[in-house]
Amino acid sequence: MVSGKKMYQGLLTVFVLLAASVLLAWWFSLAAARHEQAQQLERFVMQTQARVSNLLRGLEKTERELNALTMPLCSVEMRRRLRELVYDHQFVREVLVTREAQIQCSNMLSQLGQPVDLPPHDFVGREGNRIWMPGSAPLAAHAEYLYVSFGHFIVAIHPSHLIDVVPDHPQRNLALLIAQNNEFHVLASWPQFPVSNGARYDPLEPLPDWLAATAGDAFLQVVAVEPLVYIRKGAENYFVYLLVLFCAGFGAIAWWVRRWLQSRYSLLGVMDDAIENGEFVNYYQPIVELATGRITGAEALVRWVKPDGSLIRPDLFIPLAEESGKIRGITLQVLENLERDLGAVLRARPDLYVSINVTEPDLTDDVFFDALAATCSPGRLPAGQVRIELTERCLIDSAQGVARVIRLREAGHAIYIDDFGTGYSSLSYLQKFPLDVLKIDKAFVDAMDTESVTGSVVPHIVGMASALGLHTLAEGIEQEGQRARLSAMGVQYGQGWLFDKPLPAERFIERVSDE
């Protein structure tokens, strides 16, 4: 039966993950839709700008043709020619002829009975041409046209001709901006640009609630805008996919974390029983003299063998055992195993020794000290053949640490500093402790042949050990080249797969008997 509390926690987790998935999926959908729409708008504005450039080139041609007319102004021949020109240039709707700031005639109208005064122009073009916006048109009858002066002539264009690219989106609006007195104004727009013609528009400050893209130069710019609300609509297309993706992702992570926690805590949960049932066994990794290859001893490395025969690696349970303090029970079992496994061999071979790993909780545990003393009492194991490996971490609490290490040393145990170089020790710090051997961590052995900063650490450790009168032992030696270099550097002992992996007790006994 699932308890009410567990059910509540489960539901809460599902709710939190779902809410996080919805929020993230919506945020990413908006970002994706905004990116996609900004790109589309950019492409669209570039197309429009290309179209505007074409049209401006057409206008330049019109201007050249008008300037080439030599007949008298407003003559029958000129008006006929102007009609032809309007016919040829699709975007030109009308051509007016002016003299002394008055309209005299047009391609449509013969000589006006009464010349019409030109109204004040709105803008000045790049080449000094005057421009009239729709509404302030020179001839009120054509109020929707944009007028541009070319010498004596004024050409009427329908503004939509300037930017007649069909928007591929119903809410996309366009405007052509012209620079006047260092600010841009809307010259023409289509179909429902949010700023009215003639008004100021700053291309660098997009309107709130509108997505904008611009193209052009310092004088003429094309701007396309579309309401931001459409981004929200576009985001809906992505949302479902992303929601499924995030739910699946979070679900997988939650499942993995749950499994990890379960395995972690279930290991911890059964550790007491495992200690009680003696499920921890010792393996022994030979330690050799590097110069001769002779086995001088071994490191005891614990393995957890479950009742079903499966083996749990120490790096999975040792940190957990150390955190929880259960390591004390394991260390006691390692000691017990050692006596049972190798007692006879060690008594017969006083030249051999075995080192055991002792942790911070063990160092403060009187039960461990008593058990060690009992194991190393006369007739059992000689203390000199049981060596103690401590990590630098064990030495931090200096006052108590020094006293405990001295006690071990006085009992006849040689002291090894394990994983040396990965902790906090300095030369002056190490001097306080009665030590025997520095174990050089595998990381430094691996780095020896590399360019990394740790590549040259080994000679420093050897120098430091020699200054303190200590021996050195290199861990994790896998290649003959490493052995040779370490030996040449003055490292006396080594341990690693080059010589042997950790072996079950009976195999270790065979190894030492073969020598």
Ligand SMILES: Nc1nc2c(ncn2[C@@H]2O[C@H](COP(=O)(O)O[C@H]3[C@@H](O)[C@H](n4cnc5c(=O)[nH]c(N)nc54)O[C@@H]3COP(=O)(O)O)[C@@H](O)[C@H]2O)c(=O)[nH]1
């Ligand atoms: N407190 C205790 N800690 C213990 C005990 N037994 C083991 N441990 C610690 O668990 C960590 C993992 O140990 P293990 O999987 O046994 O790995 C050891 C060697 O097998 C491995 N090794 C040795 N030579 C090589 C090599 O050439 N290549 C390679 N890849 N690995 C190699 O190194 C580990 C020995 O580590 P160390 O103790 O630093 O000498 C490990 O931290 C053990 O300390 C225990 O009883 N108590």
